[in-house]
Amino acid sequence: MVQVMFYVMSFVTLGSAFIVAAGKNLVRSIFMFFITLFGLAGLYVLALADFVAVTQVVIYVGGILVLILFAFMLSGKQALAALDQQKSKFISLKNFPAFILAGLFLVVMLNIILKANAPGLQWIQDAKSGHNIIPVNESMVNNIGINLMTRYLLPFEVISVLLMLALVGAAHLARKEEKV
Secondary structure, three states: OHHHHHHHHHHHHHHHHHHHHHOOOHHHHHHHHHHHHHHHHHHHHHOOOHHHHHHHHHHHHHHHHHHHHHHHHHOOHHHHHHHHHOOOOOOOHHHHHHHHHHHHHHHHHHHHHHHOOHHHOHHHHHHHHOOOOOOOOHHHHHHHHHHHHOOOHHHHHHHHHHHHHHHHHHHHHHOOOOOO
8 A cells, every 4th residue: 555655646746746847837837846845745754754744844835835936926927928928849959958967867866776785885784783773753753843943943043034035035126116
């Protein structure tokens, strides 16, 4: 059952990511990006990384995606109309360098995945032999939450202020001044 759920979540995530990359309508791309980020959070849940999944939803879906939506809503109609009028083909000569670069990245990633022997790495063997492995339990997530709200509260708040400043800056840049 878990394997079926993994394949379904992977298909949803990859399909929506493809629609984001290939879509011409900016509004649909933003909402499909929303689905992509939720699908990725679902994959984290299946990998038993609950804290990373919640962080994915809170930071990326709740923060970054809302920032993207505000930037879209605050952008001028002329800029959006200019984007809609551009006629570009997905496969064209001007996109050729991007395809070459993406192909090279794919070759490098596949090479690393196929040649890497993760269980056989020396530092992993040393950690196993020295019993230096952190077990997954409820107290780990609790400790992360407590540290985030006590020890690391200042950096957490600084990041929230920076995101707010970016939103105010986007609103200021999108505002049109009347000519006198």
